[in-house]
Amino acid sequence: MIASLRAAAILVAATLPGFLPAQQKAPAAASPLRSAAVSNLRYEVSFDSATAARNVIAVAVTFDVGEKGLVLLSIPTWTPGSYEIANFARFVSDFSPRAADRPLDWDKLDYDTWRIDPAGARSVTVRFDYHATTLDNAAAWSRPDFAFVNGTNIFPYPEGRGFEFPATVTVKTQPGWLVATGMEPAGAPGTYRESNYHDLVDKPFFVGRFDLDSAQVEGRWHRLATYPAGAMAGPARSLIWDQIEKTVPRMSAVFRETPWRTYSTLLVFTREVGGGSALEHSNSHVGIYNPGFIGNPLLASITDHEIFHAWNVKRLRPADMWPYNYARSQPTPWLWVSEGITDYYADLALVRGGVVDSAGFLGLTGEKMQQVAGETPAALEDASLTTWISPVDGSQYQYYPKGSLAGFMLDVLIRDGSDNRRSLDDVMRELYGAAYKKGRGFTGQDWWPAVSRAAGGRSFTDFYQKYIDGREPFPWADILPRAGLRMAADTVREPRVGVATAQDSSGAIVVQMVQPGGVAEAAGVKAGDHLIALGDIDVMDPSFGEAFRSRFGKREGDSLSIKVARGADTLTLHGAVRLVERVESTLDLDPQASAKAARIRNGIFRGTTEGQPGR
Numbered sequence: 001m002i003a004s005l006r007a008a009a010i011l012v013a014a015t016l017p018g019f020l021p022a023q024q025k026a027p028a029a030a031s032p033l034r035s036a037a038v039s040n041l042r043y044e045v046s047f048d049s050a051t052a053a054r055n056v057i058a059v060a061v062t063f064d065v066g067e068k069g070l071v072l073l074s075i076p077t078w079t080p081g082s083y084e085i086a087n088f089a090r091f092v093s094d095f096s097p098r099a100a101d102r103p104l105d106w107d108k109l110d111y112d113t114w115r116i117d118p119a120g121a122r123s124v125t126v127r128f129d130y131h132a133t134t135l136d137n138a139a140a141w142s143r144p145d146f147a148f149v150n151g152t153n154i155f156p157y158p159e160g161r162g163f164e165f166p167a168t169v170t171v172k173t174q175p176g177w178l179v180a181t182g183m184e185p186a187g188a189p190g191t192y193r194e195s196n197y198h199d200l201v202d203k204p205f206f207v208g209r210f211d212l213d214s215a216q217v218e219g220r221w222h223r224l225a226t227y228p229a230g231a232m233a234g235p236a237r238s239l240i241w242d243q244i245e246k247t248v249p250r251m252s253a254v255f256r257e258t259p260w261r262t263y264s265t266l267l268v269f270t271r272e273v274g275g276g277s278a279l280e281h282s283n284s285h286v287g288i289y290n291p292g293f294i295g296n297p298l299l300a301s302i303t304d305h306e307i308f309h310a311w312n313v314k315r316l317r318p319a320d321m322w323p324y325n326y327a328r329s330q331p332t333p334w335l336w337v338s339e340g341i342t343d344y345y346a347d348l349a350l351v352r353g354g355v356v357d358s359a360g361f362l363g364l365t366g367e368k369m370q371q372v373a374g375e376t377p378a379a380l381e382d383a384s385l386t387t388w389i390s391p392v393d394g395s396q397y398q399y400y401p402k403g404s405l406a407g408f409m410l411d412v413l414i415r416d417g418s419d420n421r422r423s424l425d426d427v428m429r430e431l432y433g434a435a436y437k438k439g440r441g442f443t444g445q446d447w448w449p450a451v452s453r454a455a456g457g458r459s460f461t462d463f464y465q466k467y468i469d470g471r472e473p474f475p476w477a478d479i480l481p482r483a484g485l486r487m488a489a490d491t492v493r494e495p496r497v498g499v500a501t502a503q504d505s506s507g508a509i510v511v512q513m514v515q516p517g518g519v520a521e522a523a524g525v526k527a528g529d530h531l532i533a534l535g536d537i538d539v540m541d542p543s544f545g546e547a548f549r550s551r552f553g554k555r556e557g558d559s560l561s562i563k564v565a566r567g568a569d570t571l572t573l574h575g576a577v578r579l580v581e582r583v584e585s586t587l588d589l590d591p592q593a594s595a596k597a598a599r600i601r602n603g604i605f606r607g608t609t610e611g612q613p614g615r
C-alpha cells in the first residue's frame with residue numbers, strides 16, 4: 001500500500017434551483033462554494049423539558065453580513081475521531097432564516113449546504129430544530145431530562161471562508177438543569193467563546209439532569225459528568241477518580257506537557273447499548289456504556305485511551321487530517337499510530353500508574369495477541385485507510401489491537417537498539433514538538449527517521465514492509481526475549497455453548513447460528529433468538545465471558561439454563577455444561593532474562609530509560 005493515497009469523495013454541488021435571480025449565482029471565476037463574508041457568529045442552543053418532549057435541540061445562529069451576495073451555511077458530514085460519514089444535516093428541520101421581522105429566501109445548494117439570500121440585511125438569524133435521536137458519541141441524543149450533542153451536529157459554518165473565525169455559544173436550559181462542556185466560559189452563565197471553528201465543534205455538551213463533580217489533577221481541573229443522575233455513585237465513582245488521578249500524570253510524562261486548562265469526562269450509561277464506546281476531543285471525551293461498566297476495570301482502560309488521544313490524534317495528528325475537513329472523509333494509513341499506539345499507552349498508563357500490576361499489563365497485551373491471531377491477517381495501513389467504508393473483509397478496527405502491538409514492538413526495538421536509553425516515548429515527544437507544535441500534521445518522513453534515531457540508527461524499512469504495509473505475523477519469538485518476556489502455552493478447559501452471536505443495532509445479542517450437536521441445539525435455541533442470560537449471568541455484563549467461564553468451567557454435565565427472547569416470549573431453556581479443551585498462550589516474565597532485557601522490561605512497566613530514571 002502506498003502511504004500517500006488520498007481517496008476521498010468530494011461533495012459535488014447540485015444544480016442550482018431556479019428561484020434565485022441568475023445574477024446572484026456565484027461568479028464563474030470564484031469557487032461555487034464560497035459564502036458572502038459573515039462575521040460575529042453567535043450560536044444559541046436551547047434544550048429544556050419542552051424541546052426534550054420532541055427530542056429536539058433548538059438552535060439559532062445570528063451573524064453580521066459583510067457584503068452583497070448569498071450566504072452559504074454548511075453542517076459537517078462527520079465528527080473527527082469517528083471515521084464515518086454521518087451527514088448531520090439530515091437531522092435538521094424547520095430551517096428558518098430571518099432578518100429583523102421578515103423571512104428570507106433560502107434553498108439547498110447541496111445536501112449539507114443551505115443558501116440564504118439576505119436581501120440587503122446586515123444581520124441575519126437562522127433558526128432550526130436538530131433532532132437528537134442518535135445514540136452515538138459523534139451525534140446527539142436526548143431523553144426527557146437530558147441531552148448530549150456535538151458541535152459538528154448543530155453549528156453551521158460559512159462555506160469557503162476558512163475556519164479561523166471566533167464565535168460565542170449560549171446554552172439555554174431550565175432552572176435546576178446543568179451544562180457540562182470543555183468550552184471556554186465567557187462571562188455570563190451558560191455563555192462560552194472559542195477562537196476558531198475547529199475548537200468550537202470539538203467540545204461536546206451535556207445538558208440536563210446528571211451528576212457532576214470535579215477534582216484537581218496535576219493542578220488542573222478535571223470534571224466528571226455522568227448520566228443518569230445516581231448511576232455512578234459511591235465506590236464506583238471514587239474508583240474512576242482514583243484511576244484518573246493515578247494515570248493522567250503518567251500520560252503527561254510522555255510528552256512532558258499537560259495540554260488542557262480543564263478536562264471533562266462525560267459519560268452516559270444506558271441499557272440501550274450492550275458494550276461501551278467513547279470518542280475523544282482535545283479537552284474532553286464522551287463515553288456511552290452499558291451500566292455493567294460501572295465499577296468494571298475496562299472503564300478505566302477506555303477512559304485512559306480517550307484521555308491519551310488529547311495528545312495523540314487531537315494534537316499530534318497525521319498530515320492527512322490536518323486541518324480537519326468537515327465536508328468529506330479524510331482517510332489516512334496512520335490510524336495504527338493514532339488509535340493503536342494510543343491503546344498501547346492506555347495499557348502503559350494503567351501499569352505505570354499502578355492501576356494494574358505487571359501481570360495485569362501482560363494480560364492485556366496477551367489478549368490483544370490472541371485477538372489478532374484470530375483475525376484474517378490485514379496490513380495495518382490498509383485497515384487504517386479503509387475504516388471509512390466499514391469493510392466486510394475482517395480488517396476493520398484491526399488497527400486497534402494490532403496497532404497497539406506494533407507500538408509495543410517498536411518500543412522494545414527502540415529500547416533494545418539504544419540499550420534502554422530511549423523508548424517510544426521519545427518518538428512520540430519528538431513528533432509532538434516537530435509536527436504539532438509547528439502547526440502541522442506528521443508524515444512518514446517524520447515518523448520513521450524519528451523511530452530509527454531513537455533506536456540508535458537501526459533501519460525500520462524491513463519492519464515497515466513486513467508488519468505495517470505487509471501482512472506477516474508479528475515476530476514474537478524475536479521480540480519477546482529482548483524485553484525479558486516469553487509466551488507460555490496453557491491448556492484450558494472451558495464451557496462451550498455452541499452458538500455464533502452478533503449484536504444488533506439495539507445492542508441485543510442475537511443468535512446467528514446454532515452449532516449442530518452443540519449444547520444450545522440440544523436445549524432448543526434457534527437462530528434469531530435474543531440471548532438474555534446463561535445461568536444467572538446477564539450476557540450484557542461486560543465481564544460476562546470471565547464470569548461464565550469461572551461459574552460453568554468446572555464440571556461437565558452441570559445444568560445450564562439458557563434464557564432467550566423469541567418474538568414476544570421470554571423462554572428459559574435447559575441444557576447441560578460441556579467443556580472443550582483449548583490451548584491458550586499467555587505472556588509471562590522470563591526468569592532467564594538477560595540483565596539488559598530485564599532493564600528494558602522494567603523500563604516499559606515504569607516509563608523509564610537509562611538516564612531518565614523515573615519522573
Ligand SMILES: [Zn+2]
Pocket residue numbers: 280305306309338339342
Ligand atoms: Zn481511540
